[in-house]
Amino acid sequence: MQHQPLIVRWSMPATILVLLVLSFAPLHLTKWTNWFAAQINVVIMPVAHPIGLAVDMIIPPAGSMPHASARERTIANELNRVRTELLQTRDENRRLSELIDQFSRGEAITPNLKVRQVHRPRLSSLVGEHLLIRTGKIEGLVQGTVVVVDAVQLLGKVSRVDGKTSTVLPITAKSAQPILATVLLNESGSQQAKCLLTPVGDGTLRGEVARSATNDQWQVAVGQEVRLLDNQWPAHAKMLVIGTIERIERNDAQPLRQRIIVRPTVPDLRRVPEVILRLPALDSDQTGGDR
Amino acid sequence: MNWFVFAFAAWIVFGLELALLPILDAGSGSVHPSMIIPLMAFVALYAPRKQALWSAIILGVVLDLVSPMARADGGSIVIVGPHALGFLLGCHFILAIRSSLIRRNPLTMVVISIMTSFIASIVVIAIFTIRDLGTNPLIWDASDQLIQSALSSLYTGISALLLSFLFFALAPTFGFHSSVPTRFARTIK
Numbered sequence: 054m055q056h057q058p059l060i061v062r063w064s065m066p067a068t069i070l071v072l073l074v075l076s077f078a079p080l081h082l083t084k085w086t087n088w089f090a091a092q093i094n095v096v097i098m099p100v101a102h103p104i105g106l107a108v109d110m111i112i113p114p115a116g117s118m119p120h121a122s123a124r125e126r127t128i129a130n131e132l133n134r135v136r137t138e139l140l141q142t143r144d145e146n147r148r149l150s151e152l153i154d155q156f157s158r159g160e161a162i163t164p165n166l167k168v169r170q171v172h173r174p175r176l177s178s179l180v181g182e183h184l185l186i187r188t189g190k191i192e193g194l195v196q197g198t199v200v201v202v203d204a205v206q207l208l209g210k211v212s213r214v215d216g217k218t219s220t221v222l223p224i225t226a227k228s229a230q231p232i233l234a235t236v237l238l239n240e241s242g243s244q245q246a247k248c249l250l251t252p253v254g255d256g257t258l259r260g261e262v263a264r265s266a267t268n269d270q271w272q273v274a275v276g277q278e279v280r281l282l283d284n285q286w287p288a289h290a291k292m293l294v295i296g297t298i299e300r301i302e303r304n305d306a307q308p309l310r311q312r313i314i315v316r317p318t319v320p321d322l323r324r325v326p327e328v329i330l331r332l333p334a335l336d337s338d339q340t341g342g343d344r
Numbered sequence: 345m346n347w348f349v350f351a352f353a354a355w356i357v358f359g360l361e362l363a364l365l366p367i368l369d370a371g372s373g374s375v376h377p378s379m380i381i382p383l384m385a386f387v388a389l390y391a392p393r394k395q396a397l398w399s400a401i402i403l404g405v406v407l408d409l410v411s412p413m414a415r416a417d418g419g420s421i422v423i424v425g426p427h428a429l430g431f432l433l434g435c436h437f438i439l440a441i442r443s444s445l446i447r448r449n450p451l452t453m454v455v456i457s458i459m460t461s462f463i464a465s466i467v468v469i470a471i472f473t474i475r476d477l478g479t480n481p482l483i484w485d486a487s488d489q490l491i492q493s494a495l496s497s498l499y500t501g502i503s504a505l506l507l508s509f510l511f512f513a514l515a516p517t518f519g520f521h522s523s524v525p526t527r528f529a530r531t532i533k
Binding site: 065068069072073074075076077080083084086087089090093094096097100101102103104105108112 | 355356358359360362363364367394397398401405406409410412421422423424425426428429432471474475481482
């Protein structure tokens, strides 16, 4: 029987094992493979590019204005550039106006509690159920800082802060804690019913509402607003909007307790483009640029 | 097997794959024929077992390196392994049945390319789906991928038919020296 060196005999199983490990390895451990990908591209491009050119000669790629003259193309390009700038300026104006409005509304809900509102964009990456916010260790930002969107819509709490980013756990995340809330039974909010809401994991929260024993004329209904009323949260977060009642389910086990499904006013809290962090107010000389 | 010829053929085939992908996609970028699978199938049909397996791994690793995955944050990442393991299993499948095949028939290439492509796709989808069970910032939808892979596998049959004529013509240059016993024909040297 022909004996092979050990390295030859075990090279195939070892390669398969390495490939399996690489296939399931966390992404941050496999970033070095990008270097090999770049080298492979360097090798393949010299043949792919000429073939691509040949294909383009045989089947020309369709342009945006195939029959236009050079002058017409120049004018069209200039028109597009100006239109783009105009739309960008309009969008920026609209965004700033909304931001000023949100800051004003956010301050108005807690006039007696000094809260600094810091507006930050959400990084597009989703880390599991968490949001990644582009703000690191700034003054007052700690674990548990309240995060809102659209001034009054509660988004969640900061769960981790590091040098450049912070992680926010939305209230709708499956791993988020249940929250005590109150249902506004009428427009003025004079009639309320308490409930304990638990995140379902599909972007909604579910909870049971105790029917009021003293007042039967006010009933829980679809569309009613649900707001935060939980001592576990900072005082300035009280009465922030959790959402509206999306549907009411019958609870056969406890007929006196209706089960409500609440959905935040923002359909998907994980995909908001920007958030507002509600931080404790600093002294007037420390406030700086952020409000 | 002459590894230099194999490397040159792989180089050309990868060039074809990348250059023709936008032209040959069937209405969407996700359903397209593979040029690499027919090469892998051709080598697996003729080469000695070990060389066939290594060539499948090499082609798979290179395909992994030129197929970055989209991340949820808008970036992309290269994950080495899924295609390599898929090709390895596909190659095993061909090695298991090759003694029963009529090798110099282009239809053989068509059928085994379709089947191998589907087997490799299932492995790739399984790996990414298992990854997706944990915290995975990749954009991944297994059911969509399965449909696209099935259609791509069928589409690969067309590329396999065209490439089979080229590969059969070039077969002597590959220098295959296997003596695999065949069931229905003379032993191929």
